[in-house]
Amino acid sequence: MATEVELKLTLSPHYVESLKLHPFFRSEQIKELGCQQLKNTYYDTPDQLLTQHRVALRIREKGDKLIQTLKSSGTSEAGLHTRQEWEWLLKKPELDYDLLQKAEWPKALQNESIQEQIEEVFTTDFQRTIWILDTLDSQGNTLKAEIALDQGSVRYLDREDPICELEIELLEGEGTELVKFAIELARRIPLYISDISKAERGYRLHNPEAYSVIRSQPELDKQETLENIFVQLLANELSLWPRLFEAWHFNRDWNNIHQALESLRNIDALYESFSEIIPAEPDGVISKLLIKLIRQLRDMDAWRRSAELTGAADEEWHQKQAARAAARVDVLLQTAEPGVLALLISEQLIERSWRKRWNEQHQQQAQQPLQQA
Numbered sequence: 001m002a003t004e005v006e007l008k009l010t011l012s013p014h015y016v017e018s019l020k021l022h023p024f025f026r027s028e029q030i031k032e033l034g035c036q037q038l039k040n041t042y043y044d045t046p047d048q049l050l051t052q053h054r055v056a057l058r059i060r061e062k063g064d065k066l067i068q069t070l071k072s073s074g075t076s077e078a079g080l081h082t083r084q085e086w087e088w089l090l091k092k093p094e095l096d097y098d099l100l101q102k103a104e105w106p107k108a109l110q111n112e113s114i115q116e117q118i119e120e121v122f123t124t125d126f127q128r129t130i131w132i133l134d135t136l137d138s139q140g141n142t143l144k145a146e147i148a149l150d151q152g153s154v155r156y157l158d159r160e161d162p163i164c165e166l167e168i169e170l171l172e173g174e175g176t177e178l179v180k181f182a183i184e185l186a187r188r189i190p191l192y193i194s195d196i197s198k199a200e201r202g203y204r205l206h207n208p209e210a211y212s213v214i215r216s217q218p219e220l221d222k223q224e225t226l227e228n229i230f231v232q233l234l235a236n237e238l239s240l241w242p243r244l245f246e247a248w249h250f251n252r253d254w255n256n257i258h259q260a261l262e263s264l265r266n267i268d269a270l271y272e273s274f275s276e277i278i279p280a281e282p283d284g285v286i287s288k289l290l291i292k293l294i295r296q297l298r299d300m301d302a303w304r305r306s307a308e309l310t311g312a313a314d315e316e317w318h319q320k321q322a323a324r325a326a327a328r329v330d331v332l333l334q335t336a337e338p339g340v341l342a343l344l345i346s347e348q349l350i351e352r353s354w355r356k357r358w359n360e361q362h363q364q365q366a367q368q369p370l371q372q373a
Helices: 013-020 175-186 198-204 226-238 241-251 254-273 285-300 302-310 316-332 337-351 353-357 360-366
Strands: 002-010 030-044 055-062 065-072 075-077 080-090 119-136 142-156 159-172
Touching: 002 175, 013 142, 013 159, 030 142, 030 198, 080 175, 119 159, 119 198, 142 175, 142 198, 159 175, 159 198, 175 337, 226 241, 226 254, 226 337, 226 360, 241 254, 241 337, 254 285, 254 316, 285 302, 285 316, 285 337, 302 316, 337 353
Parallel strands: none
Antiparallel strands: 002 080, 002 159, 030 055, 030 119, 055 065, 065 080, 075 080, 119 142, 142 159
16 A cells, blocks of 8 residues: 655646746756556446545556556645555456455445446546656755656547646655645646546546536634634635636536636635734735736626626627637636646645744734634
8 A cells, every 4th residue: 555645737738848848857856757658447336336435446557567556535735635545466457356355445345246336437548758856845855756747538438538637746755845846837837736536537527517516615613723714714715716727628617717716705805804813925926816816707707797687698799708708718727827826825725834924913813713713
């Protein structure tokens, strides 16, 4: 068993060559290990019991090797993913259920009748280019990571969803340093934090019309400190609006843009209402990027509000406005700033960097329980 700590980012295929020409990838800090074609078959029951138990099961064809893999759902903290993974070599392309007993295979699935229902649900086929990052981090300590660029597609029947992802997996060092590295990449190449797994891409192809991003709401304990409440709420919004942007690429549903705008406004409200314990950053970069993005999306969302006011969203005039607004969204999502904003918030959350600007009053207020503040 291995525990993965990784940062997953998405990018447009248009920027792949620009990524490879980035100074980092042309320095001695990064060495390319080559490319490989990876074909994967994912398995589940017809009623998706494995997904319900938050595990992914696949067989990977890697050269002349067959690898059975089980992955747990793991956790996500401000864009950094931690999960458990088990891998076994197979002699033939068939699931070996005895191997699963050596892992954290859910007890509810340890039933022969259930295992008999498990079948192929979708496939992925992509080319993976691998680099090894070996450098010193911002504190002068060793930082090693595997960088994998995946380009290909997920397929279910005649449906297809493109894959263009950059995964940075920690080999040695601190997870927050992966975010710092990604920020430097994202300043030149539009990169977005992503928690959309290849498995989720496959499952949503089963019924693309029904796919939507479900807003989660953290269960807050009123005995938690104000600082922890802020962290939970901000992390929840950070997990939402980049996912909504990705959903826009998938289904072109304008509701994704509207919800992303509301999520960003929530972030702005959190920074304002918690300003007594989260002092503003001296350079104000997060605030400037946040306000700019909100204004851009607000203007793009104006057609929808006007259509609701007139009650004539289907009229040609509104549809022309909608088409122009959609084109503006596409241009916006090809710029670097939204991705940089998400990564800067991620870095801030992981490091709790506002503590460096605390005075005694900030600290006292931050440690008060919500119920007593």
